[in-house]
Amino acid sequence: MSDKFDVTALVLAGGEAQRMGGVDKGLQLYAGRTLIEIMMALVKPVSQQQFISANRSLVVYQTLSNTVVTDVAPWQGIGPLGGLFAILDRLTTSHLLLLPCDTPRFSAEALKCLLQAAEQAPELIHFIETESGPQPLHAVLPVAALKQSLPIFLAQTEHFGVMSFYKQIGRQAVYWEHDEELVNINYLDQLAP
Numbered sequence: 203m204s205d206k207f208d209v210t211a212l213v214l215a216g217g218e219a220q221r222m223g224g225v226d227k228g229l230q231l232y233a234g235r236t237l238i239e240i241m242m243a244l245v246k247p248v249s250q251q252q253f254i255s256a257n258r259s260l261v262v263y264q265t266l267s268n269t270v271v272t273d274v275a276p277w278q279g280i281g282p283l284g285g286l287f288a289i290l291d292r293l294t295t296s297h298l299l300l301l302p303c304d305t306p307r308f309s310a311e312a313l314k315c316l317l318q319a320a321e322q323a324p325e326l327i328h329f330i331e332t333e334s335g336p337q338p339l340h341a342v343l344p345v346a347a348l349k350q351s352l353p354i355f356l357a358q359t360e361h362f363g364v365m366s367f368y369k370q371i372g373r374q375a376v377y378w379e380h381d382e383e384l385v386n387i388n389y390l391d392q393l394a395p
């Protein structure tokens with residue numbers, strides 16, 4: 203097996219954003235840029251390819267990524283694991299960097315720390331943890347194990363929790379002390395600067 207460490211980034215923007223009244227969350231403005239633009243700018247310097255997981259406004263998302271992937275049957279509407287499943291066949295790098303579209307304060311320093319930990323133990327899933335707890339959508343996953351395990355996990359479970367899936371592969375938390383960087387934007391009034 204090759205010991206090359208290279209990364210595809212996937213930014214998740216495929217949810218319903220019910221707490222925002224159903225708007226397309228990734229396209230909401232935060233300090234002058236859309237949430238998806240902020241996250242794409244963050245991942246670009248550290249990844250070979252950048253994918254967006256989205257289920258609407260596809261033409262708009264395509265202006266930011268050559269690869270916009272929609273959730274596919276039968277795993278539509280199950281949450282983030284649906285977005286992960288939809289890209290499995292497209293992955294050619296050793297690792298996948300997974301991020302949500304709704305943490306615009308997540309820093310390049312935190313990302314670097316996460317990627318360094320992943321490179322040191324590439325067989326494990328690494329995810330950010332802060333004093334608020336684990337952040338499973340800020341993660342780096344080994345692609346070979348992901349491709350092998352995710353279809354089996356989805357077929358066998360009735361609960362589509364991301365951390366439950368990570369337990370199948372083996373996971374390691376990467377502690378990040380700046381809890382405020384992980385604030386999720388879930389309500390329209392959080393978008394105000």
Ligand SMILES: Nc1nc2c(ncn2[C@@H]2O[C@H](COP(=O)(O)OP(=O)(O)OP(=O)(O)O)[C@@H](O)[C@H]2O)c(=O)[nH]1
Nearest residue numbers: 214215216217218219220221255279281285302303
């Ligand atoms: N591809 C995909 N992404 C999802 C799905 N559900 C949530 N996400 C993404 O996962 C991240 C966390 O989503 P949540 O905040 O839990 O859900 P949300 O739909 O954005 O918002 P609420 O409906 O208010 O819970 C966001 O980046 C979402 O875009 C899904 O079914 N498919």
